[in-house]
Amino acid sequence: MATGTPLRPARLRAGDVVKVGAVGLRTRPLRAFLSALGIAIGIAAMVGVVGISASSSAELNRMLDALGTNMLTVKPGSTMFGEDAELPLTAEPMVDRIEQVTDSSAIGTVDDANVYRTDLIPEGETNGLNVYAARPDLRGTVGAELASGTWLNEGTSRYPATVLGATAAERLGIGRASPQTQVLIGDTWFTVVGILEPAPLAPELDTAALVGWAAAEEELGFDGHATSIYTRSANEDVTEVRELLRPTANPEAPDEVDVTLPSEALAAQQAADETFTGLLLGLGAVALLVGGVGVANTMVISVLERRSEIGLRRSLGATRGQIRTQFLAESLLLSAMGGIGGAVLGSAVTAGYALYQEWPVVVPPWALLGGVAATLLIGGLAGLYPAIRASRLSPTEALAAP
Structure with missing residues (x-):
């Protein structure tokens, strides 16, 4: 089958x-x-x-990329006894002499000076704001942008004029800069000539009132010592400049100087x-x-x-x-x-x-x-x-x- x-x-x-x-x-x-x-x-x-x-x-x-990763900040550190150190008055010009440094500027903390919108606010209510003496070339060095008004120049730096950081302006209730807008700094009325945008590489400026170096010395008793020196250099020179900044800013006590790279925080x-x-x-x-x-x-x-x-x-x-x-x-x-x-x-x-x-x-x-x-x-x-x-x-x- x-x-x-x-x-x-x-x-x-x-x-x-x-x-x-x-x-x-x-x-x-x-x-x-x-x-x-x-x-x-x-x-x-x-x-x-x-x-x-x-x-x-x-x-x-x-x-x-826009702000640059080549900015270094020089600040006073601590002494060997744990006390706050101080940059010498020669720190700024000495740092500026470093060959690889292309731009530099500085701010200085004005002690015992608070910022108020009116003179009716109690002295203890500072709203966490600081007052800094600032150089005219500061804004360009740290890459800060203006939200309103103008920046300090060689003329306004000698008179009671101030530029507010973004957070400072918000806390003071000031939306725009104008000749009619004033704030009380210490015992002196300062005209708000400008307001900054947030500064990512220098966040300390956000909560500050910035005044001219000469005006701070004459009106607020500023001692002239820088508390932050900002430097710019070519990207390939950043490491070398970072090593030079401590002994240059304070040759007698380089260990009392801190050098930071703001982009590291980012x-x-x-x-x-x-x-x-x-x-x-x-x-x-x-x-x-x-x-x-x-x-x-x-x-x-x-x-x-x-x-x-x-x-x-x-x-x-x-x-x-x-x-x-x-x-x-x-x-x-x-x-x-x-x-x-x-x-x-x-x-x-x-x-x-x-x-x-x-x-x-x-x-x-x-x-x-x-x-x-x-x-x-x-x-x-x-x-x-x-x-x-x-x-x-x-x-x-x-x-x-x-």
Whole structure:
């Protein structure tokens, strides 16, 4: 008796796998949407956190490029007995003589001088404001911008005129500089000729009233000692200048001089932001895991509800591998929907927040690709057990299911 060649089951092409996998999603759209939403929220959180952090870093780098990372600040430190040291009167001209220093300027703290909006405010309520004597070239050296009015010049530096830092003006309730606006500094009324924007590289200026060097000496009893000397040099000379500043500013006691690089504070801020970003990424990963559990739950319920369909397909010749492929493809499609939707949502959130803050919009491609890849991996793992369970159902058991 002749025996015929057994028929081989038809192979599912890639397009067929997608169509078969999409059947379960089309027949239960609300369930599929809610499961994909759980994945999308996790991916949107991850992409948004990475994108906002990258945009913030891009803005910080842009700001540093604009302001320059080549500014060094010389300040008095402490004596060997722990007392506050003082820069000598010769510190400014000596520092300016360093060959590699291209620009320098200084401020000096005016002790026992407070700033008030009127003379009716109690002396103890200083609002945390300081008074500094300032050189005319200070604004250009530290890269500060004017929000209103003008800066001190050789003429106004000799008269009772002041420029307020951004925070100082806000606390005093002064929005614009004008010849009619005056503040009481010590016992003298000073005309507010200018207001500064926030100064990232010299934040001490934000809470200060700045007056001319000569006016501070004549009107407020300033002793002439600089408390901060700001220097600029070429980027390649910063390290060398930093080594020269201590012995140059105070040759007799170089250990009593501190030299700081303001951009290091901004770099520390960036490091803190990166740590915070890592924490938020962890929370996003938890949200993604929760979404994966939702996909697994959806697929398990789908297998239980579609046992008759599985039995019919097995009776018509579908292999276990084809059943397994069908449900695994359904799980991957569900995850892909959530991943792509989350990537789009996260990018939109990043763009909206960055534009609101007036930052550059930066969404790293690796965050988008990594997010979608993570959803496919989680979707594959979440759908693997239900797919294997579906493939192990025998045709008779599946068709007998109610």
